[in-house]
Amino acid sequence: MDCYLLQAEDDMMDPTVAELVERWDTLHKEGRFSALNVRDYWRIKVPEIYSPLPNCNCLRILFDEEQAQKMLFDPLERFMCAGDPTQVYQMVKQLDNPPSLCGRVFKNGDPTYGCRDCGMDPTCVLCADCFKNSAHSKHRYKISTSSGGGYCDCGDREAWKTDVFCDIHVKGQMVQQSKNPLEKIPPDMELLTYEEGFSIPKDLEIRESDREPTNLSSLYDIKDTYVTMLYNDETHTYDQVINTLEKAISCSQKDAVAFATSIDREGRCIVKCSNFQHCSQTKSTMEKQTSRGGVRPLKVQDGGTIVESIIWTDTKMWKTARVQWHRLFISGMLMDQESKKMFARTFTKHYSKMMKDFILDDHDHSVSVASLGVQLFTMPTIAHMLVAEEDVLARLLNTFLSECDKKLKDNKLALEHRSSNTSSFRRIQYILYDLKYLLGVKPEVWTDDLRKGFLHGYSLLLRLLSMMQSMDPMVRQVGTHMEYEPEWESAFNLHIKLASVIPLVTEWAASDRIVLLKAYR
Ligand SMILES: [Zn+2]
Ligand SMILES: [Zn+2]
Ligand SMILES: [Zn+2]
Incomplete structure (x- = not known):
């Protein structure tokens, strides 16, 4: 029966697609397959399917999505699955452990439920379904409206002090969390795993090198x-x-x-x-x-993993593309502990570049990949890991300080009134929110690496504070009339944001004798 079904499906597959998948398969088995093979195919097929007709009504452009599915996505799926995708996905799903995390991604306007009694911090929330099936519905809860992008924390042990699971997700918890699901994937499906995914192209862009006239003329210059x-x-x-x-x-x-x-x-x-x-x-x-x-031309950054190249090109994509990638990160990588850690490390490594892009970006913070910080840094195990192993506090503060350095006058911060200066300064202050998330929960156990990472960040924070001492002073004007109100807003905002960070720093420092002694020196 199975064989018959498979046969029938093969008959329905476009002959060129079948041939293509077979060619890729052979190349892959011989170890000669690379992203270029896919790109060569896309170079011809993508414009065929996605070119709008000249002088068409631009408000009603329709693409042949069926054709796109058949010619672009099907071959890739078949190749990666080494078989019929529907059957393979079903099998992989059965191999996976039942979910003990909810992770539902909120859309703009969705209700979210926090619990004042059990939530670790105010960012820990439940979706409506989990909330109704949880003990928190009888606690002191708080309903808010999501602005989109966050997700349900049901089942996350680090988000709730008690009643971690709702009645739906406790079932997944009861099945013994046996072994790593990745180990259960059969070897001929290796392309579905993170390590092997590298040979798949990371984007749909045409490389600069492919833009040579000889390559493109065959496509575009005719029409x-x-x-x-x-x-x-x-x-x-x-x-x-x-x-x-x-x-x-x-x-x-x-x-x-x-x-x-x-x-x-x-x-x-x-x-x-x-x-x-x-x-x-x-x-x-x-x-x-x-x-x-x-x-605005789209530029592509070469090298690195898919995740890295998405982080690098974030500000160069348009709004929907950016938001869709971020949703995919959340519902994919952030739902699994190990990949969340991996993602958090990559995120931290590229933090400085990401924030610098964000300063020049023409979109709001919620559209930026930088907004994923809250999803990563609020989780204590991840935060402590990043402080100890990725020097995250120093990375954040150095990014912040390097912007401050541009605005120094006699070693004091000086912001001119209503200049572009103040707007970029407003943007980098998002770093201070991330700092607050990271320090949200003080560590129970201190290691040498954790001490080192914390103290490194601490010394940079002191540098920032010394820059702020008497920043933007108000000087009494004598003789002439004061035409403009002098700049005070930036200093005010900076103080407010740091005011919530500093008590946390003191709490961290006070929780370990060695750290406290070193911090005073
Ligand atoms: Zn939920
Ligand atoms: Zn739940
Ligand atoms: Zn509760």
Whole structure:
């Protein structure tokens, strides 16, 4: 019966796809398979499927998703599974231990439930289903509305003092958490594992090296088809975008509103599809109107793992793409202890670069990959591991200090009023939230590495405090009238944020004799 089914499925598969998968398979068995093989195929197939028709109505572009599934995703899945994906996924699912974590990802507007009696900190929340089936519904609970992106902490031992599991997830806990599910994956499915996943391409971009005229001419130059794509940012208002579009592509106000809505939601939108000349005209009209916008080239960072390249290219992608990747991280990697640790290490290693990108980013913090910090740093085991092994406190503070160094005057912080200075300064203060999360729970057991990591961060914090001593002083003006109120907001905000960090630092220091003695020196 099984064989018959498999046969039937094979018959339905497109012959070119079957041939393709077989070719990849052979290459893989001979150890000659690489991302280039997939890319070569995509280079031809992706434009075939995803090129909009010239002069089409850009508000109603439809792609042949069925064709995309059949020609792009199916071959990749079949190749990675070494067989029929549906059957393989089902088998892998059976091999896995039943879930003892909920991890439901909240959408914007979803209700979240915290427990004042049992939650480790205010960020620990439950989804509605878990809450209704848990003991917390009879405690002092607090309902909030999620702004999207977080997830349910049901089953996380480090999130709750008591009643860790709801009635649904306690079942997963009762089945003995036997061995590592990865060990149960048969060897011919090695491509599904993290270690082997490296040979799969990390993105759909065309490499700079592939952009050589000889490679591209066969694809694009035959058809003179271009699109003008408008990207979202947080600096232009709805009205500005609508006005600009009305002029640039001479459309009705109703259509302009539809475009603007779509840009805000998705992060980008095709507004014109025509030949090169028309499209670049549209682009320059829009740029004249807004002084920015239009086509922003996507650059690709080579090397590293898939996770690393997503972190590196975060600010270069459009809104939906970024948010989707972050959701995938949460529902994939962050649901499993070991991969969460692995992710946290990678996140910490690239923290400085990530924050620097975020300062220049034109989107809010919630869209940035940096916003995942709260998911990682609030977990005490991970926080303590990062302090001891990845020097996370020093990494965060050094990132912060390197921005402060740019704003020093006589070794004191000096921020000019309402300059771009203050806006970048507002952005880096998100680092202080991360610092607070990391220090949220003081360690029960101290190791030498933990002491070293903590004291390293501590000495940098002292440096920051000395910079803040008499920052932005208010000087009494004599003789002339004071035209502008001097800058005080930044100093005020900085003090408020640090005020919640410093008691935590003292608590950490006070919990270990050696650390305390060294901290006083
Ligand atoms: Zn839940
Ligand atoms: Zn639950
Ligand atoms: Zn409770």
